[in-house]
Amino acid sequence: MLSTLCAVLAALLAAAALAGGQIDQLLREEEPVREIAGDLPAQEGFAEAAVEMMVEELTGEDEDALPSGVQEAVSGMASSVLKEDQTLEAWDESLQTSREDLAAELERLFHEGGTGSPEDLVVALDLSPMAAATTEPLRERLEGLLGWLPFFDESSFDALAPEIVVNLDAVAEDGVDPYQWAAGAEASKHWTVMAGGAALLGLLAMVIGVGRGRWAALALGGLLGLGLGLGLWIALSVASPDLTPPQQIPPAAEVLLDHVQARLTDWARPAWWIFTGACSVVVVVGLLGAVLTPSRGPDPAGSSVGHDDLLRV
DSSP states (O other): OHHHHHHHHHHHHHHHHHHHHHHHHHHHOHHHHHHHHTTGGGSHHHHHHHHHHHHHHHHSSOGGGSOHHHHHHHHHHHHHHTTSHHHHHHHHHHHHHHHHHHHHHHHHHHHHOOOSOGGGSOOEEEOHHHHHHHHHHHHHHHHHHHTTSTTOOGGGGGGGSOOOEEEOGGGSOTTOOHHHHHHHHHHHTTHHHHHHHHHHHHHHHHHHOOHHHHHHHHHHHHHHHHHHHHHHHHHHHTTOOOOOOSSOOOHHHHHHHHHHHHHHHHHHHHHHHHHHHHHHHHHHHHHHHHHHSOOOOSOHHHHHHHHHHHHHO
């Protein structure tokens, strides 16, 4: 019974360690976020939405309100610049800054507590570095044309690099407590401890188990892990959560969420395939061990007594 309990706890901790490890990577490492959303500026829908936001921020008017010739010139220049390496580096800076800010916000919420309102967590995407990189050719051209004039201050061209921050708070649905996300993010820091605990409990289940019970406990733990892995795989594939915000958000943020939803699933799924495959192997090993392990024979003491009686006869 104790070996079975250890095996079950080992399976639960192993699944928690894998989920925690992935959350920890997303919040505290650069590469996963870069892999998921690093190529987003090359997507046509995002480029158009980002250009529209920058034009609106610079002119105070919607892009459609500008003359058609100006629209084409601005859109053509900005769309081409969005695909350059310098802009991609600025986009990566925006991603990493936003990731670090989100991690800091979750940590703050965990330690300070919340009211249970979605407004407790501030989620924002800072597009200012990308706006600066996108408008840099225009600023350099203007500086070359007008910078020689004594009454022109070159710093005035910095206004062409507006600060653009997309508020993503509207993504959170009413009734969702962000403190739960903060608690999960805090727990993800300890995923290595969970993994070590799972390994120790699995080893303990094999040590304290006896006979076929040891292998049956191993098979049960593997079966539980297999169920958890398949459940997470289905959640990430068939029934993945819909990130469509309940409130209106900027088009660029909407394109970002659609892109992240698809790429996040593609990024997270392979690890759960491996986890599911490993649990399947554990189940097979446990079943084979239970079948091949001989059952207990008759009591040696009873056999000895019968043998002595036969000698007396």
